[in-house]
Amino acid sequence: MRQIWEPEDLIESWTLLEDDMRRVRNKSGATRLGFALLLKFFEVEARFPESAKEVPAAAVEYVAQQVKVPTEAWGAYDWQGDRIKRHRKEIRAVYGFRANTEEDQDRLAEWLATELCPVELSRDRLAAAVVARCRNDHIEPPAPGQVRRLVRPRGTSVQRLSVRTILFRG
Numbered sequence: 001m002r003q004i005w006e007p008e009d010l011i012e013s014w015t016l017l018e019d020d021m022r023r024v025r026n027k028s029g030a031t032r033l034g035f036a037l038l039l040k041f042f043e044v045e046a047r048f049p050e051s052a053k054e055v056p057a058a059a060v061e062y063v064a065q066q067v068k069v070p071t072e073a074w075g076a077y078d079w080q081g082d083r084i085k086r087h088r089k090e091i092r093a094v095y096g097f098r099a100n101t102e103e104d105q106d107r108l109a110e111w112l113a114t115e116l117c118p119v120e121l122s123r124d125r126l127a128a129a130v131v132a133r134c135r136n137d138h139i140e141p142p143a144p145g146q147v148r149r150l151v152r153p154r155g156t157s158v159q160r161l162s163v164r165t166i167l168f169r170g
Helices: 007-014 019-024 027-045 057-067 071-076 082-095 104-114 124-137 145-150 155-167
Strands: none
Touching: 007 027, 007 057, 007 082, 019 027, 027 057, 027 071, 057 071, 104 124, 104 145, 124 145
């Protein structure tokens, strides 16, 4: 997620629409701000932030104004409890996504090994392809760190599958 936003881009991407405001009305304080920020982040990135620091400060300020909660409340949002799990589930449902599973990651690794690795060497492009595939399938993509591990060199599941595929073809 980029950290610097022009005002017009901020307004276009981070403005809470009527349906968004309806979803945050029954929440208060840090919970309200946290839910609103996760909602808009997911709308922009089709994934959730890995930490509060990943959400641009300008977006936090702008959304905080809209939901009438002090910006500082973002620091009090609980990233570990049941509430964020419920928020993520609710947000996935809003956008028609489902959580990523181990089976999904196994399928992604196999897809990478059989379809992409033989023709694409750039880890950045492989990572982008994983995210695009997940978005297309309406599956929450793995976190960026997980995607990097999925496409990393040396002994990855993708490479092991590629080697197996090559060995068993001939």
